Amino acid sequence: MADVADRAGVSRALVSIVFRNQPGASQETRERVLRVAEEIGYRPDSAARLLARGRSRTLGVMFTVHQTFHTDLIEGIYPEAERLGYDVLLSAAAEGRSEAKAIEALLGHRCEALILLGPEADPAYLDALGQRAVTVSVSRRVPRARVDFVHSAESKGVRQAMDYLVELGHRRIVHIDGGRGPGSAERRRSYRAAMRRHGLEPEIRVIPGEHTEQSGIETGRLLLAERDRGLPLPTAVLAGNDRCAMGVLMALVRAGVEVPRDLSVVGYDDSHLSHVMPIGLTTVRQDAVLMAEHAVRFAVERLEDPQLQPREAVLDPKLVVRGTTGPPPQGAAG
């Protein structure tokens, strides 16, 4: 920067003004400074800038690797952040890299706000985060914590899916839940409520699971093993999310079960996955772009007005019927 100032024959302060696009420099000088900078390959050092002005205008996004819905969200976060003049830093949680680690990295890089995609950390930790920095949780409700919250109305989504299945004639509908995964508790609750509402209380069955393919595969195998012991297969499976649904599909189809003839499968998320599978997955769509925009806006607005209380946005999901659902098999005492 000093080099640029010298070569352009001005002070460092002027160079700073030019690079911040602030008033206080003549057009002529501006051009000269920019030209010189270009020549010697100068680019403002964001670490120093950030240190000097105290604000980083950077949003930190934590996501989980392989969670395809998260990449959908990320794609929506960038443009909205840019529109509002904020930078985005990504940090991934993965096997061997805990959410806490991923979040610490973001904080260490001076992110002013955190956008957590489907965090699974415990509420106390999230609340502590919320005290320290503006925090937005996407897809996971954190009851008494100081965090904004963006999600889709799980209950509506599940209800639509269940109504649709029941209307097709299904009765033996099982739900694979998502364990501690974001939204799981509400989906589970809504499943139970829907079963009861349709007079299917005795058929209620929640199989513990996770939001991973592996979990779906295991559940699929479990169901197959039961069948081999003479128990009937369910006629429909409501999975915790799309990945889990994929796993179920994989286990069942490989074992010769025909979907949707013998069994229907419904996912959740409408992640990228669901419409690129050979047989499109019937699923509940959450509008990733809209959710991303809300998350970014919540973060930014609260940064710019610290008085603001954390808010909650609930978006309406929509059932998307594709190829993995149909009427139950004739013989099923469904």
Next chain:
Amino acid sequence: MADVADRAGVSRALVSIVFRNQPGASQETRERVLRVAEEIGYRPDSAARLLARGRSRTLGVMFTVHQTFHTDLIEGIYPEAERLGYDVLLSAAAEGRSEAKAIEALLGHRCEALILLGPEADPAYLDALGQRAVTVSVSRRVPRARVDFVHSAESKGVRQAMDYLVELGHRRIVHIDGGRGPGSAERRRSYRAAMRRHGLEPEIRVIPGEHTEQSGIETGRLLLAERDRGLPLPTAVLAGNDRCAMGVLMALVRAGVEVPRDLSVVGYDDSHLSHVMPIGLTTVRQDAVLMAEHAVRFAVERLEDPQLQPREAVLDPKLVVRGTTGPPPQGAAG
């Protein structure tokens, strides 16, 4: 930091020493400082740290959203970087966010080295980057640029896949290429070479495509349209990558084509996708973890010894046979 120093009754310098885990402080003092820091929620500010020591010890990773193989790589990058004492920053390219933009963001955040996952930017740009910062390209060869390069031996992978298909009896094997995508040129070349080697030169057919599901779907539709006009379907498709293979599968299976009975499909990458599909995808495995480790090591070693010239690592891929391949249909004049 000053607060911590005051409260612990030491100088700021000592606090610095403690947090850097450097010799020069007694065990007792260390504990006291750390305890105080914990109490008042102090965390070293990486912007300032970075500014002060001139080195950021941060690796910038650019990846493309939805490119599932990239998330496999990312998962491998983190532990290796941590082992070597480096931090990792992620930046995604996506629709509406060019690679250049993603890379600038990393540079702006003072990454010392860039690890580019399957970059598609033009070689001149990459070379310019290479001059400015240590740069490693993964999966994409950049001939005369000053960048390290990690990839798998495309020719070997393709050859294995082709030999396997031919051995099964396939002759009408088409290749959907990956356009400007990483590795595409070499895969295309190897496909042609393999066909010639097996005496199938007249059957050579390369359909232009991309590394996306959409491209696979379009190609699938193209093939179906040809069939409807009386032309024979190929008996096997070698896709540019797994995502493209998924797209082909989807288009064909939906149209009633049975895989692998009527047609075999081979992917490339062994990304997360390929083993979680209902019918596992036969594909060519690239060892993501190994590639990630090489990439990180190249970057770090070159950072620590600027004399070092850019290097190239070629890893052996391996054909993984799953459910989408089998002998060609009987009737096929294959």
Next chain:
DNA sequence: GCGCTCTACTAGCGCGCTCTAGTGCGAGTA
């Protein structure tokens, strides 16, 4: 000529840390 305002520009402090060159002190050695 004076005072005023407005624009273009500069001096220099401070952001929170690292790092070099020290200081002070007790133990070991001649």
Next chain:
DNA sequence: TACTCGCACTAGAGCGCGCTAGTAGAGCGC
């Protein structure tokens, strides 16, 4: 006693910027 040595610790400069307070000079009215 005088000295060196090593250890625990400190003072203070400096990293590359942003920002506040200020100056110099032009233009204007009286």
